């Protein structure tokens with residue numbers, strides 16, 4: 642596989658770093674292009690991958706091409722992608738609100754397109770990614786792309802229409818989780834801990850709790866109950882959070898992301 646990144650910013654860069662760290666691709670087989678050539682040169686020197694001067698050069702060099710630009714850049718980049726597209730290439734888009742149909746609109750109905758919704762924990766090989774494809778991508782081609790996302794965390798194939806939900810539950814949700822960690826750490830600071838230590842305590846607790854959910858398979862509600870000793874401390878926190886609308890607040894945040902994703906897709 643010759644893997645290209647048109648845009649390696651927060652998300653594309655996280656996938657790039659995570660995939661290189663997985664050791665499943667050689668650095669010489671990775672190509673990147675961007676607008677800021679100084680930044681590009683720096684990134685490619687740091688990671689030992691190949692910089693491309695423009696999209697055309699990258700398209701010539703690669704057979705799997707990650708579209709890592711912001712959604713509003715698609716009208717600018719896609720004509721250049723389309724000019725060099727051939728049926729041996731797979732386009733992988735990570736953009737929110739850009740449908741497979743709209744990408745086909747630029748490249749043609751026969752184009753092989755995979756749409757993913759990853760998240761930035763890809764950088765530490767703990768991404769959650771949904772992967773959807775159009776009918777032009779055969780199983781073998783799909784597996785080669787799916788493998789990239791499996792190697793940087795967890796990946797699941799879903800119907801494209803579920804992507805709005807995926808944005809709410811995993812694409813955007815690291816942001817709300819950071820809010821939770823920061824709020825918890827700030828509360829600890831108010832109770833005498835320094836910020837650095839408070840952040841470690843809060844973040845490690847989130848990491849541990851998440852691992853418990855994934856590794857024990859026990860329902861999170863039961864795991865919550867297990868922390869609450871009768872007459873103890875946790876039940877007071879849980880009651881207070883419930884009274885203050887914790888679940889409703891999380892749901893409202895989730896729904897706002899989902900609604901925006903739907904709107905962007907129109």
Ligand SMILES: NC(=O)C1=CN([C@@H]2O[C@H](COP(=O)(O)OP(=O)(O)OC[C@H]3O[C@@H](n4cnc5c(N)ncnc54)[C@H](OP(=O)(O)O)[C@@H]3O)[C@@H](O)[C@H]2O)C=CC1
Pocket residue numbers: 647648649650651652653654674675676677678680709710711712714717718735736737758759760761812813
């Ligand atoms: N951030 C996140 O958590 C997630 C983002 N996404 C999706 O990922 C995509 C990228 O988002 P994000 O990484 O946050 O954005 P960034 O702004 O961090 O990265 C965008 C990248 O695109 C490059 N770029 C812009 N225009 C061009 C161009 N004409 N040719 C080549 N490269 C170009 C930029 O390069 P330069 O700096 O040189 O301009 C930059 O490296 C979006 O579509 C977003 O919806 C999906 C899931 C999660």
Ligand SMILES: O=C(O)[C@@H]1CCC=N1
Pocket residue numbers: 737808812813
């Ligand atoms: O905020 C965004 O639009 C992108 C998509 C999911 C996470 N970041």
